[in-house]
Amino acid sequence: MKEKYPxxxxxxxxxxxxxxxxxxxxxxxxxxxxxxxxxMFPYPSGTLHVGHGRNxxxxxxxxxxxxxxxxxxxxxxxxxAFGLPAENAAIKTGTHPRTHTLENIxxxxxxxxxxxxxxxxxxxxxxxxxxxxxxxxWLFLKFHEHDLxxxxxAPVNWCPSxxxxxANEQVVDGRCERCETEVDRKELEQWFFRITRYAERLxxxxxxxxxxxxxxxxxxxxxxxxxxxxxxxxTLAPRDDEKTDESxxxxxxxxxxxxxxxCTYMVLAxxxxxxxxxxxxxxxxxxxxxxxxxxxxxxTAERTAEGDKNGVFxxxxxxxxxxxxxxxxxVGDYVVLEYGTGAVMAVPxxxxxxFAFAKKYDLPIRLSIQxxxxxxxxxxxxxxxxxxxxxxxxxxxxxMPNREAIAKMTGYAAEKGFGGAVTxxxxxxxxxxxxxYWGAPIPMIHCPACGTVxxxxxxxxxxxxxxxxxxxxxxxxxxxSESFMNVDCPxxxxxxxxESDTMDTFVDSSWYFLxxxxxxxxxxxxxxxxxxxxxxxxxxxGGIEHAILHLLYARFFTKALYDMGWVHFEEPFARLFTQGMxxxxxxxxxxxxxxxxxxxxxxxxxxxxxxxxxxxxxxxTLFIGPPEREAEWSDQxxxxxxxxxxxxxKRVYDHRDLLESARDIRPELDRMNQPERDLYRKTHESIxxxxxxxxxxxxxxxxxxxxxxxxxxxxxxxITADSPEQARAxxxxxxxxxxxxxxxxxxxxxxxxxxxxxxxxxxxxxSWPEFNEAALYRDEVEIVIQVNGKVRGxxxxxxxxxKESLEREALEHEQVQKWIExxxxxxxxxxxxxxxxxxxx
RNA sequence: GCCCGGGUGGCGGAAUGGCAGACGCAAGGGACUUAAAAUCCCUUAUCCGUAAGGAUGUGCGGGUUCGACUCCCGCCCCGGGCACCA
Numbered sequence: 001m002k003e004k005y006p007x008x009x010x011x012x013x014x015x016x017x018x019x020x021x022x023x024x025x026x027x028x029x030x031x032x033x034x035x036x037x038x039x040m041f042p043y044p045s046g047t048l049h050v051g052h053g054r055n056x057x058x059x060x061x062x063x064x065x066x067x068x069x070x071x072x073x074x075x076x077x078x079x080x081a082f083g084l085p086a087e088n089a090a091i092k093t094g095t096h097p098r099t100h101t102l103e104n105i106x107x108x109x110x111x112x113x114x115x116x117x118x119x120x121x122x123x124x125x126x127x128x129x130x131x132x133x134x135x136x137x138w139l140f141l142k143f144h145e146h147d148l149x150x151x152x153x154a155p156v157n158w159c160p161s162x163x164x165x166x167a168n169e170q171v172v173d174g175r176c177e178r179c180e181t182e183v184d185r186k187e188l189e190q191w192f193f194r195i196t197r198y199a200e201r202l203x204x205x206x207x208x209x210x211x212x213x214x215x216x217x218x219x220x221x222x223x224x225x226x227x228x229x230x231x232x233x234x235t236l237a238p239r240d241d242e243k244t245d246e247s248x249x250x251x252x253x254x255x256x257x258x259x260x261x262x263c264t265y266m267v268l269a270x271x272x273x274x275x276x277x278x279x280x281x282x283x284x285x286x287x288x289x290x291x292x293x294x295x296x297x298x299x300t301a302e303r304t305a306e307g308d309k310n311g312v313f314x315x316x317x318x319x320x321x322x323x324x325x326x327x328x329x330x331v332g333d334y335v336v337l338e339y340g341t342g343a344v345m346a347v348p349x350x351x352x353x354x355f356a357f358a359k360k361y362d363l364p365i366r367l368s369i370q371x372x373x374x375x376x377x378x379x380x381x382x383x384x385x386x387x388x389x390x391x392x393x394x395x396x397x398x399x400m401p402n403r404e405a406i407a408k409m410t411g412y413a414a415e416k417g418f419g420g421a422v423t424x425x426x427x428x429x430x431x432x433x434x435x436x437y438w439g440a441p442i443p444m445i446h447c448p449a450c451g452t453v454x455x456x457x458x459x460x461x462x463x464x465x466x467x468x469x470x471x472x473x474x475x476x477x478x479x480x481s482e483s484f485m486n487v488d489c490p491x492x493x494x495x496x497x498x499e500s501d502t503m504d505t506f507v508d509s510s511w512y513f514l515x516x517x518x519x520x521x522x523x524x525x526x527x528x529x530x531x532x533x534x535x536x537x538x539x540x541x542g543g544i545e546h547a548i549l550h551l552l553y554a555r556f557f558t559k560a561l562y563d564m565g566w567v568h569f570e571e572p573f574a575r576l577f578t579q580g581m582x583x584x585x586x587x588x589x590x591x592x593x594x595x596x597x598x599x600x601x602x603x604x605x606x607x608x609x610x611x612x613x614x615x616x617x618x619x620x621t622l623f624i625g626p627p628e629r630e631a632e633w634s635d636q637x638x639x640x641x642x643x644x645x646x647x648x649x650k651r652v653y654d655h656r657d658l659l660e661s662a663r664d665i666r667p668e669l670d671r672m673n674q675p676e677r678d679l680y681r682k683t684h685e686s687i688x689x690x691x692x693x694x695x696x697x698x699x700x701x702x703x704x705x706x707x708x709x710x711x712x713x714x715x716x717x718x719i720t721a722d723s724p725e726q727a728r729a730x731x732x733x734x735x736x737x738x739x740x741x742x743x744x745x746x747x748x749x750x751x752x753x754x755x756x757x758x759x760x761x762x763x764x765x766x767s768w769p770e771f772n773e774a775a776l777y778r779d780e781v782e783i784v785i786q787v788n789g790k791v792r793g794x795x796x797x798x799x800x801x802x803k804e805s806l807e808r809e810a811l812e813h814e815q816v817q818k819w820i821e822x823x824x825x826x827x828x829x830x831x832x833x834x835x836x837x838x839x840x841x
Numbered sequence: 842g843c844c845c846g847g848g849u850g851g852c853g854g855a856a857u858g859g860c861a862g863a864c865g866c867a868a869g870g871g872a873c874u875u876a877a878a879a880u881c882c883c884u885u886a887u888c889c890g891u892a893a894g895g896a897u898g899u900g901c902g903g904g905u906u907c908g909a910c911u912c913c914c915g916c917c918c919c920g921g922g923c924a925c926c927a
Contacts (some may be wrong), residue, residue: 061890095881213845213846214846215845215846215921215922216845216846217845218844218845218846218922218923219845219921219922219923220846221923222843222844222845222922222923222924223922223923225924225926225927227921227926231926250927253926253927254927255926255927256927268867309925332925334925334927335925335926335927336925336926336927338926339926339927340926340927343927344926344927345927346927347927351927352842352925353925353927354927355889356925357925423925424927426924426926516886544921547921547922548922573859622871623853623864623865624854625853625854626851626854628920629846629847630920631851631853632853634852634853634866634867636866636867637853637865637866639866640865640866641865643879643880644865645879648878701853701854701855701864702854702855702863702864704864704865705854705855705863705864705865706863706864707864708863708864708865709863709864712864782860784859784860785858786907786908787907788907788908789859789907789908790908793858794860826907827907828907829859829907829908831859834859835859835860835908837859837907837908838907839907839908
């Protein structure tokens with residue numbers, strides 16, 4: 001055994017060992033003791049920094065811990081390999097994105113193994129290769145077959161820099177999530193997935209996900225945005241010029257139907273369908289058209305910025321079905337088409353937006369809810385009252401508490417046939433078309449005669465053409481490849497054109513966790529039987545940035561596949577853990593940032609591994625703080641973790657004779673003296689504590705602190721090779737425990753020392769230690785004595801001491817006497833084994 | 842505005858309603874060394890005190906309790922999500 005901790009030698013050795021012994025391979029034929037431990041598969045950017053590493057290190061620690069607890073752990077890995085960066089690099093350098101991507105994958109695989117992370121590489125999936133995207137396309141066809149994929153014309157988000165459309169989920173504050181360019185609105189024909197059909201189930205089933213962070217569930221609830229309200233159909237008042245309208249009703253959605261008698265006008269969204277015909281030929285027509293054109297020119301950010309509200313009168317009127325009142329119809333830029341019906345009943349007295357609009361355009365304000373103080377007068381109002389109260393001036397509902405009136409008035413609408421209760425969602429259908437090259441082609445064909453025709457399953461995959469022009473032009477690069485575009489219609493055999501858009505990469509990642517279970521199966525996408533055995537994922541680990549996007553889409557896919565009968569579970573991820581970001585102070589401005597090249601604050605793991613070893617990087621990453629929270633990387637902290645590992649190594653080296661001599665001696669509690677008992681107890685306390693830290697929440701930081709404490713206790717024990725037999729036995733057990741407990745975190749050193757101690761190689765196959773209840777017992781305990789809640793003394797007593805004797809002992813304590821002298825003892829609280837509190841006055 | 846988190850030493854952070862600050866980092870002092878590195882030992886919340894000891898202290902203000910970082914009520918600040926969503 002080497003004296004100096006030879007991390008550079010042992011780490012590659014054990015990595016090769018795990019690989020050769022296939023320690024991370026698992027047979028999914030039986031579900032017995034299964035544990036599916038999944039990490040979000042990475043985009044192959046080429047280089048991982050220590051911030052990315054947190055994800056894999058946590059996952060690997062969990063996998064190793066569960067293996068030692070006897071689970072058959074599946075930890076697969078793969079690559080979310082389609083996407084813009086590779087394509088952008090291709091545009092710049094001329095290298096094909098595939099070449100670039102595959103090189104990056106090779107590099108990242110090496111990085112992951114250098115970290116000591118083990119995976120079942122036989123199940124590797126790479127979403128950009130035909131053996132994967134064939135099945136992504138197949139799933140698209142299934143979705144199409146079940147009316148979950150459709151082509152529709154709609155105003156969509158267009159990123160001018162990426163030259164593609166984006167899903168709602170990919171627009172953040174009116175900007176492209178990727179490149180932060182302001183997003184424009186465009187009206188285009190695009191492919192959508194009908195996720196809104198699942199809104200209710202996606203929302204309700206969140207309640208079944210006990211193993212998910214509340215935060216993520218809250219974000220999804222917000223995003224789905226369910227709100228219950230009332231649909232009210234207003235009748236369009238006939239035109240003065242007696243021309244007829246296409247439709248005579250304008251429905252609107254409201255959550256506050258109780259205020260409808262205060263409705264003094266109605267507002268349409270500028271994009272409201274049929275608006276042009278509504279105003280055709282009226283004196284107001286030109287003003288309306290100008291207003292609409294202007295509103296449409298604005299990008300999403302400008303349009304949605306709260307503040308000034310603009311609008312224009314249409315020259316038309318609608319009838320409020322509750323009181324048959326004729327009210328003016330306006331167009332306003334604060335009404336959004338996509339939500340509700342694109343029409344809003346305006347109640348300025350009870351809605352702050354309507355209030356501002358009415359003030360600006362001098363529209364009437366009428367009270368219909370009186371506050372409990374009865375103090376509201378329209379003349380005095382300088383803001384809308386949106387609180388509860390009593391319905392007024394609303395016959396026959398006047399006098400009702402407004403909450404009650406909502407139900408009554410909604411019922412009334414249903415009864416009279418002009419509306420009723422409806423549930424509205426904020427969630428929109430998922431736009432999946434992308435006008436880019438590096439994605440899975442949408443397997444559809446446009447035939448002049450037959451229309452849009454799906455590619456027959458037997459013709460899959462629709463391969464990406466090799467001769468496409470990448471440079472983005474607003475049209476998909478695939479359109480530039482004639483060999484790709486020209487195809488015969490599968491129905492009528494006449495010349496037709498392929499769909500030239502590719503799929504959003506979030507489609508690829510919505511089902512990869514199913515594919516891992518049958519990654520090499522070239523006959524079908526999903527192996528239903530194996531999925532039934534091994535799904536759901538027991539533990540999913542990834543970044544919080546996917547709280548909505550990926551995690552919502554994957555849930556949607558699972559539910560859709562459930563309905564189609566391909567899987568028999570509705571939720572894919574039983575437990576979810578989201579780790580916090582690792583930040584580092586920028587040397588430029590001294591501020592904290594997420595690690596990124598542009599901020600110049602990335603820490604390269606390769607350098608650290610060379611200098612300290614992978615175990616140090618792992619240990620530090622896990623010790624840095626609670627794993628779900630953000631943490632600041634500290635170079636000194638790394639040093640500290642290194643020192644600790646080196647210290648463990650040195651103890652084993654220095655005491656190798658002692659450890660060897662104790663090989664066959666079992667610790668026996670009755671034969672131990674006090675210091676031996678203390679170390680024995682500390683050992684078993686540590687096992688208990690650490691096991692508890694790892695079950696449920698992953699408290700790696702406190703688990704590691706506890707190992708450090710145990711190590712401190714080993715050093716303080718003063719046991720040497722000359723110590724008596726029991727001392728040596730206890731010492732050996734303590735050191736073995738340190739090695740076992742640290743092995744999920746620092747597996748290389750643990751493997752090495754484990755064999756050094758004479759065990760068979762392969763600590764992963766060793767069992768996690770169990771604590772001995774008897775070891776935890778103390779016969780003497782220190783009791784704290786408080787006077788009025790303040791500690792005034794402490795006393796050592798037998799663990800069995802009863803309340804009476806503890807109270808006596810406390811009252812007689814010398815220091816304590818000083819504090820109770822001359823005062824009245826009102827009460828004495830005794831908590832056996834802990835403290836005595838004497839209340840005096 | 843609504844919904845989630847969070848606020849504890851110089852720093853990262855610990856604490857089933859029961860000794861606040863485990864563990865680590867940093868800092869200071871010492872041992873070893875010709876010297877340095879490494880290692881080991883000691884100190885380290887704040888204030889008063891030579892000390893024994895005392896007072897204060899977990900964002901702020903109240904409350905419950907023998908006892909509150911922890912529970913309840915009302916605020917403040919920081920981070921995140923949603924938002925002219927009717």
